[in-house]
Amino acid sequence: MEHRHYGWMALCTALGLALFASHVQAESHGDDPALEDAVAYSGRWATEPALCERDEEEDQAITLGPSRIEGSExxxxxxxxEEGDNVWEAQLDCPADDMATDERIRMSLEAGDEAEDDVLTLTYLDREDHEVTLVRCPGPGE
Incomplete structure (x- = not known):
């Protein structure tokens, strides 16, 4: 596969999780500390800040939630x-009507002084450790 396809999949993945993040406060995560701590990576993410802007035709950011990733595709x-401080490993389960895949990713968060300074690296463990670096998109009204 071409490298831009990997970047697009990572972008789509992050978008899906961000949409789910709004449910984080409303839902209980039970006794699983990994899900409680996973809120740190929740939000909208893009490969560059300009892609955070919502386009009427397609959203080019991905949304990450505690247990879901969503993108336009x-x-x-x-x-x-949880693998360590600000490091998580996730097993993805994507339905066949999307881009069917069952693969593992590692999410490594470098938290900045401000939320918009956060950087998330997605490493596709089943794709020769291909990495995609994402920046956090500002929230509504920011």
Whole structure:
């Protein structure tokens, strides 16, 4: 596959999770500390800040939530485990009507002084450790 396809999949993945992030406050995560801590990576993400702007035709950011990733081309469930401080591994389960895939990713968060300074690196463990670096998109009204 071409490298731009990997970047687009990562972007789509992050978009899906961000949409789900709004449910984080309303839902209980049970006794699973990995999901409670996973809120740090929740939000809208893009490969560059300009892609955070919502376009009427297509959203080019991805949304990450505690157990879901959504983008304009794919929506996947994620089973997340915490690997260390600001590092999580997720098993993606994407339905066949999207871009069918069952693969593992590692999410490494470098938190900045402000939320918009956060950087998230997605490493596709089943794709020769291909990495995609994402920046956090500002929230509504920011």
């Amino acid at each position: 794919a929506s996947c469930d994620m089973e997340v485990t």
